Amino acid sequence: THCVGFQLADEAATVQMGNQLAMLMEQGAVIYLHGDLGAGKTTLTRGVIQGFGHQGKVKSPTYTLVEPYELTTANVYHFDLYRLGDPEELEYMGIRDYFSPTAICVVEWPEKGGEFIPAPDLDITLRYVGDARAVEIQSISPRGHSIVDKLKN
Template sequence: MHSPDDNQSVFRLHLQDAKATVRVGGALAPLLTPGMVVALDGDLGAGKTTLVRALLRSCGHSGPVKSPTYALVEIYVISRIYFYHFDFYRFNFPEEFLDAGLGEYFRDDAVCLVEWPENAAGYMPAADLLLRLRFALQARELEIVACSEEGRECLKALRNGWSRAAG
């Protein structure tokens, strides 16, 4: 289900179905810490919201999790930690990030999960982790890229836990 990578800042997984995506979300959720920014990249229907839903449910959220395409941000408070789920799909220009006042959500006491981050390029704070979802026949390929030291620590823990679970 995964392929080792010489670069310790990248971890690739083959996700056979939605259940596999949920398992990854469950494994990643306890590793996220306040202040982290997680960017999700992928085409429409690639599984970005499914992965966010799994992350939030694994953190303890029991209510609905919907795509914030029209609202721009959905807010969840779980164990006194704020999780902000953004979707910048509808941005026509990156400056809309500033116009909407979204910078105030990127705080040290919150985890920010961002779909379509490229639509706010140059304005959104840098991601700690980049999750790239791609279609692969009937499955998905997930590439997790650590973009900061905190992201590398998170990725290392995920890789170690995944190897133990698989072995």
């Protein structure tokens, strides 16, 4: 795996990080987001989704589990599995159909999904550093490695 880390001084920096990721992502990319409540997972996702051209708000899909953004540049699916009871529920909602080779999937609380969600290209962890945040981006796949390598330069 390849790894890179950044300090995120404020909310705008977290959004900017998401924008940057969007620019480097290819269709079919899967991103896992780890971190405590309030660590900035949804904020980073907003940066990704807006990076793909979405103009409006990005709401947390805590109760619906997934929020689709079918944009001209990509279909982006934002998952938040925090409230998921049984990972088998993901089968019933047709989880496989979302993880298509043309979609971009961003998953908050992937650990709640168990074996039912595909492995990620990037495994991202957000942490509190005082009032600010830090992000650590680890790549799992060749496609992920190329994103991390570009972020290092």
